[in-house]
Amino acid sequence: AQTVTQSQPEMSVQEAETVTLSCTYDTSESNYYLFWYKQPPSRQMILVIRQEAYKQQNATENRFSVNFQKAAKSFSLKISDSQLGDTAMYFCAFTPGANSKLTFGKGITLSVRP
Amino acid sequence: DTAVSQTPKYLVTQMGNDKSIKCEQNLGHDTMYWYKQDSKKFLKIMFSYNNKELIINETVPNRFSPKSPDKAHLNLHINSLELGDSAVYFCASSQAQGGWYTGELFFGEGSRLTVL
Numbered sequence: 001a002q003t004v005t006q007s008q009p010e011m012s013v014q015e016a017e018t019v020t021l022s023c024t025y026d027t028s029e030s031n032y033y034l035f036w037y038k039q040p041p042s043r044q045m046i047l048v049i050r051q052e053a054y055k056q057q058n059a060t061e062n063r064f065s066v067n068f069q070k071a072a073k074s075f076s077l078k079i080s081d082s083q084l085g086d087t088a089m090y091f092c093a094f095t096p097g098a099n100s101k102l103t104f105g106k107g108i109t110l111s112v113r114p
Numbered sequence: 115d116t117a118v119s120q121t122p123k124y125l126v127t128q129m130g131n132d133k134s135i136k137c138e139q140n141l142g143h144d145t146m147y148w149y150k151q152d153s154k155k156f157l158k159i160m161f162s163y164n165n166k167e168l169i170i171n172e173t174v175p176n177r178f179s180p181k182s183p184d185k186a187h188l189n190l191h192i193n194s195l196e197l198g199d200s201a202v203y204f205c206a207s208s209q210a211q212g213g214w215y216t217g218e219l220f221f222g223e224g225s226r227l228t229v230l
Contacts, residue, residue, distance in 0.1 A: 033217040039155075045204065045221035052216075089155060095217035100145050100208065101170055102217050104157040 002027045004094050006105035013082045014113050020067075021077045021108050023092030029053075032096045034068065036077045039107070040088040048090070051075065082112045117141050120205050120222035127195055128230055134191045135225045137205030145169075146188040147219065148180060149204040157204070163188055164210065192227075200229045 003026045013019035025034070036048040051059045051068050058066050063080045079086055092105040118139045127133055139146060147170075148160040162170035166182045177193045192199060206219040 035217060043202065043224045043226075045206075045219075045224075047218055050216075050218060091157065093217070095215055097214050097216065099170065100147070100162045100164065100210070100215040101159055101172075102147075102219060103159075107155050107157075 002029075002094055002096065002103050004092050004103050004105035006092055006108050008108050009106075010109040010111070012111045012113060013079075015082055015084060017082055018078060018080045019082055019110065021079070021090050021092075021110065023075045023077070023105055025073050025075065025092070025094050027073070027094065027096065029096045029098075032094060034066075034075045035093040035095075035102075036064070036066070037091045037093060037104075038086075038088045039091065040085075045091075049077065079110075084112050084114060086110060087112045116222075118205055118207055118220050118222040120203075120225050122225060123223060124226050124228075126228045126230065129195055129197060131195050132191070132193045133195060133227070134189055135203055135205075135227075137188045137190070137222060139186055139205075139207040139220070141207055141209070141220060142186075143207035143209045143220070144185055145208045145210055145215070146182065146185070147204075147206040147208075148188065148190050149206060149221075151202040151204060151224070153201070160203075161188075161190075195227075195229045197229050200227055202226045 032053045034051045067076045089107045091107045095102045161180045163182045202224040205222040
């Protein structure tokens with residue numbers, strides 16, 4: 001069974017600074033997909049970034065980038081130039097691709113301070 | 115246009131009642147889901163349907179019965195509600211590509227169910 005672990009329950013960062021959110025996962029699959037989803041106080045789940053395991057290049061979306069270490073089964077999210085609107089819960093998620101099950105970590109609450 | 119819409123967004127009811135949550139997606143996706151987010155914000159898949167067929171059922175009590183009349187709709191009916199059913203229920207959809215699920219889910223806004 002696949003598991004996703006987010007060991008930090010919460011983090012805080014000053015506006016305009018950089019923060020890194022950690023995630024590890026466990027799987028025996030060789031190909032899979034990893035995600036970071038954001039859930040602001042409005043409750044809507046929003047996809048932040050996606051990484052395909054067979055791609056060695058780390059995914060980047062504007063201020064958001066990942067550090068994907070396949071051998072270590074680590075998938076961290078870096079948020080550069082943090083903005084107040086980044087305040088939210090962030091969930092790391094995994095899917096093997098062969099089925100539709102997306103497994104989430106417990107999430108981390110990120111607060112951006114003005 | 116809302117891509118994935120759920121109704122109602124809030125539901126307060128008494129223990130023992132039966133309630134339904136409806137979900138519709140206008141993205142043309144072939145796969146729909148129900149996820150439950152508990153009071154600790156933990157998200158867990160309940161059901162997944164592909165083209166109206168149930169493909170994932172994650173040991174959910176029989177009191178929960180999903181129904182997909184067509185691939186754009188997935189409803190959730192809950193019988194004999196219990197206090198522990200209080201949660202936010204999210205509907206989501208995605209598009210499989212050649213039988214492969216890339217996992218990019220589009221979520222509805224969630225339906226907060228409170229059982230008293």
